[in-house]
Amino acid sequence: MFKRFDPSHDTSTSTQVKASIQRSLKSQILDRHKSITEDTLEVLLPKKSPLVQYKVGSHMMLYCKRSEHEDKSPTDEPVLFQHRDGPIMPTLKLLHRYPTLKFTQVTVDKGAIPFLLGGANVMCPGLTNPGGEMPADGSEQDEHGFDKPGLKKGDGVVIYAEGKEFAIAVGTMTMSSLEVRGKNKGIAIELMHYLGDGLYQTDEI
Amino acid sequence: MSETVAIPEDNDSNLLPRRSVVYCGACGMPPEYCPYGPDFETHCDPWLARHHPELRALLAERRGTVVTAPASVKPTTDVPTPARPAHPWTTADRLTAFYEQYVPDKVDSVPALLEKYAGKEDKLFLALTKKYGPEPSDPYYSDSADYDDDEESNDDDADDDDNRVPADGADVTSDSNQKNKKRRGAAAKKVSEGTVATRVVVQKISQRKRRHLTVIQGMETVPGIKLKDASKMFSKRFAGSSSVKETAVGTKEIIIQGDHQVDVAEMIVDKFGVAESCVFLDMDGDVVPLR
Numbered sequence: 001m002f003k004r005f006d007p008s009h010d011t012s013t014s015t016q017v018k019a020s021i022q023r024s025l026k027s028q029i030l031d032r033h034k035s036i037t038e039d040t041l042e043v044l045l046p047k048k049s050p051l052v053q054y055k056v057g058s059h060m061m062l063y064c065k066r067s068e069h070e071d072k073s074p075t076d077e078p079v080l081f082q083h084r085d086g087p088i089m090p091t092l093k094l095l096h097r098y099p100t101l102k103f104t105q106v107t108v109d110k111g112a113i114p115f116l117l118g119g120a121n122v123m124c125p126g127l128t129n130p131g132g133e134m135p136a137d138g139s140e141q142d143e144h145g146f147d148k149p150g151l152k153k154g155d156g157v158v159i160y161a162e163g164k165e166f167a168i169a170v171g172t173m174t175m176s177s178l179e180v181r182g183k184n185k186g187i188a189i190e191l192m193h194y195l196g197d198g199l200y201q202t203d204e205i
Numbered sequence: 206m207s208e209t210v211a212i213p214e215d216n217d218s219n220l221l222p223r224r225s226v227v228y229c230g231a232c233g234m235p236p237e238y239c240p241y242g243p244d245f246e247t248h249c250d251p252w253l254a255r256h257h258p259e260l261r262a263l264l265a266e267r268r269g270t271v272v273t274a275p276a277s278v279k280p281t282t283d284v285p286t287p288a289r290p291a292h293p294w295t296t297a298d299r300l301t302a303f304y305e306q307y308v309p310d311k312v313d314s315v316p317a318l319l320e321k322y323a324g325k326e327d328k329l330f331l332a333l334t335k336k337y338g339p340e341p342s343d344p345y346y347s348d349s350a351d352y353d354d355d356e357e358s359n360d361d362d363a364d365d366d367d368n369r370v371p372a373d374g375a376d377v378t379s380d381s382n383q384k385n386k387k388r389r390g391a392a393a394k395k396v397s398e399g400t401v402a403t404r405v406v407v408q409k410i411s412q413r414k415r416r417h418l419t420v421i422q423g424m425e426t427v428p429g430i431k432l433k434d435a436s437k438m439f440s441k442r443f444a445g446s447s448s449v450k451e452t453a454v455g456t457k458e459i460i461i462q463g464d465h466q467v468d469v470a471e472m473i474v475d476k477f478g479v480a481e482s483c484v485f486l487d488m489d490g491d492v493v494p495l496r
């Protein structure tokens with residue numbers, strides 16, 4: 001989605017995010033990513049410093065932290081993004097900087113690394129091969145007594161790579177983790193943002 | 206990374222510790238991902254050796270590689286590409302490789318030829334390829350599968366082992382070879398008629414916030430080059446996207462992401478064999494010769 005992103009062409013003018021919107025961004029993140037606590041998120045996105053938002057194309061919203069400077073106009077650093085009404089996800093550079101900030105995550109085996117660096121979607125075997133990891137299914141049951149999947153279709157995930165320290169990409173599950181394990185065929189994660197894409201190369205706008 | 210402001214976050218470092226991240230000065234990746242890029246040995250590894258030798262040693266250890274001088278570090282085991290030469294061919298290398306393939310007993314005449322055709326190397330190569338066949342490809346640029354599948358190397362294969370029976374689709378193979386040959390013949394003819402003078406201009410365009418583009422105009426005036434192939438090679442060499450666009454006046458230009466003005470110009474001379482006198486740099490509107 002950000003393969004050829006270029007902030008000088010592709011962004012609208014910025015507007016300040018309303019306090020109510022910023023609250024709902026945070027509550028949605030807390031709801032979807034259980035390892036992130038409210039206190040941590042308050043440190044990351046303090047109430048007193050509102051984010052600014054840029055519209056990218058017609059369906060992408062990019063949220064940035066603004067820095068004021070004495071000698072030049074303010075600069076905005078991308079921190080979160082949301083495609084249509086999909087999951088709100090962090091930029092890779094934000095994740096790299098805060099090693100304890102744990103969004104819901106998966107790991108691909110090292111064979112998948114070159115493909116992801118080219119912007120390709122994650123195929124099921126990348127997660128099910130030795131070296132790949134996904135949250136376990138069945139730690140909870142639904143009202144009919146069936147196992148709940150560790151990841152649902154549509155969940156936003158941060159993608160790590162076998163043997164690497166830094167996150168490699170961010171994407172959306174196109175099937176549940178149960179289906180990924182069961183079918184083990186086809187696209188498991190649609191890639192949104194990856195190392196080397198236009199968003200990654202944008203430190204500030 | 207520009208740490209422009211001290212955000213009070215650091216007071217809460219217990220809740221959300223912040224680390225400063227090293228990104229490769231050559232390709233911009235976290236260095237553990239550099240070996241997957243096209244410039245690992247030529248750019249990334251030397252940069253890492255100079256600026257973060259400890260990190261370089263640590264990463265090499267994780268990959269199971271013995272650390273030696275930067276240039277001789279082998280690709281990691283999980284990158285299945287053969288070791289590449291550190292530099293692209295010079296014109297002399299290129300000519301030597303050509304002679305070694307087609308007329309090995311005359312390799313000794315290479316220095317004399319270079320002297321005789323100084324500044325007219327493109328004509329020399331054009332004449333040689335017409336007489337003997339396609340040029341051998343520089344191993345520096347043939348590091349990935351899609352380049353090995355290049356039409357020229359297919360031709361090489363066909364020429365080398367005529368007796369080999371293709372697994373299937375023999376007709377298709379020979380057919381496409383013929384087409385390629387025809388195309389090359391037509392392109393060569395057009396040039397030999399002297400209708401187009403070779404003139405390549407490389408320009409750097411600055412966009413907002415340290416973003417640049419490199420624009421090459423006139424590559425279509427270089428004999429025997431396909432713009433798409435050239436674009437692909439630039440993209441590979443400079444680890445950025447590259448595209449061919451038609452300009453308003455109907456000529457074609459190649460646009461590469463990033464500021465590579467001088468490197469591109471040198472590559473046009475070294476790799477594509479264009480005479481230096483035909484390559485120009487556009488310095489903010491002033492078109493100056495490369496040398």
Ligand SMILES: [Zn+2]
Binds near residue numbers: 230231234245
């Ligand atoms: Zn690098």
